[in-house]
Amino acid sequence: MSADCILNVDQLSMRFGGIVAVNDLTFGAERRKITALIGPNGAGKTTVFNCITGFYKPSGGSLKLTHDDGRQIQLERLNDFRISKQARVARTFQNIRLFPGMTALENLMVAQHNALMLASGMTFLGLIGAPSWRAAEQRAIDLSKLWLERIGLLERADDAAGNLPYGDQRRLEIARAMCTEPALLCLDEPAAGLNARESAALSELLLTIRADHGTSILLIEHDMSVVMEISDHVVVMDYGVKISEGTPKQIRDDPKVIAAYLGADEEEAIAVMESGT
């Protein structure tokens, strides 16, 4: 934990009544690195995400976010929209949550809400069409265009988000999260439902985001090919506790992970793990 971490999760626990979804979880997400959170279904990964992004209030523990300028924010003390607005943590959802009746471009414009609200003088400058507002709006459109180009959807900018193919919707959701200009991007199973080619494109997109924007990424993923290829650090959870962490290679060779994550049959588990690389 001595490394430069953007997010320090310390003894996080989350209980729903008598059920302990996350128990005493401690890990760090390094700055400008990709950290993967893996584990079997029901291991508590999404619960951790919901705690980080303010959708749940943790039962115990601390979530410390350290910005580039050294500013520290305790995420467990902020709630819902402030996590994104003040702590600059963006997220995507396991089941895509775009605004289906709005166009791809509009989706990205909504993501820039807070910056645009300031630029529009809390609506009043915008209502009279002040030049400063027009310039800000044009900048927002340009940023959206940049992201649409990056995810290959520039041609379909004016199509309703709900009409886009599944893979495009996944990428659009990531682009929308990036339009909030986050310091930490949390992706909940971004490769779910994608085919091999789309997964490869996704890996590339995530590597670009890390390289070009210096955004730290925390992702939950089941697709081992994506995890092994792009992760700098992997945290493995099972039944709400951390059972291992390390580089993808270390994880792949960890017998505890293999046993817990893929069942008791080690031989078979190793085969599956290796096929994923």
Next chain:
Amino acid sequence: MAGLSASAPGSLAAPGAAFIFKKALVSALVALVLFSLMIGVRTEAGSDGQLTYWTRFGDLAIMVATVFGGSIVVELLRQWWGPVGTIRIVPPSVQGGLAVARRGIAPVLLVFTFLVPVIFYNERYILDLGILVLTYVMLGWGLNVVVGLAGLLDLGYVAFYAVGAYSYALLATNFGFSFWICLPLAGILAAFCGVLLGFPVLRLRGDYLAIVTLAFGEIIRLVIINWQSLTGGPNGVTGIPRPSFFGIPLTPGDDGLAARLGIEFSTTHRIVFLFYLILALALLTNWVTIRLRRLPIGRAWEALREDEVACRALGINTTTTKLTAFATGAMFGGLAGAFFATRQGFISPESFTFHESALVLAIVVLGGMGSQLGVALAALVMIGGFELFRGLEQFRMLVFGLAMVLLMIWRPRGLIGHRAPTVFLHHSQAISSDLVKEGHG
């Protein structure tokens, strides 16, 4: 049926025609079974108690034929004008024509509205009806912000109308403020009430939100009835000053507008003035709403309707976003209320019952939620149509209800069921109503 569709391979019209024919046949069959006893055979008690009956197969045949023909017409209309995705058997040329007509309808309607006082100068009834329709257009546009854009179901909209009306009435009668000072005050007071209503309902969604807003509407009305010392209770407020033409009264006196312009005084002047006043107020509502839709706040409203959780994840403060929607909608309601008070010269709690809220909500829903043109058309159809059926007397409600049911079958998402994007890169294309969410409160 199979033979019919097989006989015209390659033609797109054939399956549609077969489908329509089949549907009409089924309807006719159902009608035959139902009406054969109701119309076909007539029974009556005879003079000494015995049962007499006679048949009316001619009438029965006419009824069944009507159902058969009507079913075909309804189905054809549905496919012409129906929701996206139904089989369209209309040639593209007709569809193109319809599209042009659709685009031209708004400017034509606007120009016509401007000309109404000129064309119908001597027809007081039409002018009054026009003012009434425009009032409801404005109320519809105001409620559209809350229901259509932000997706918050508000059943108590009349409360803000009442607040606006009473604000003007009380300020004008007690302090002698002029209409033009009271108008913004009425808007601000109503917006304030909108925020007051907004706070307790922020956590509520869907049905619960609807019930609480309904209760709010009733609370305002009951407060007005019972706060006799201020509002006059059930007796209402009388002697509300008529509006002046920016300080110049519209009276027959020497300082009146007519005398100053050197023309003969006529009571129609005031009606025409009121007509243009409400038209200006309605157009202001429309302009502000269109403008707001293209600003971040408007986009946030629509995003809120689409997915509230995603909004929060993007750092949008859903609380203030909802409150601004309530406040904006309420403000327009308040402005319309102030106009109502100055037009009537007398207001009482009778004018602000739940019936009004329901009517305005029906206008928004029938018009197509979120569509400005749709709301205007719906107000015209609802208010104008209601007057049109006046000759039918007690059947008016029946005809009206039937018309609404039919409209909802044809256009389940309202007259204008699609959504226009607020910003575009290449070209603006309408978004099908299938994708647009209705909001959950």
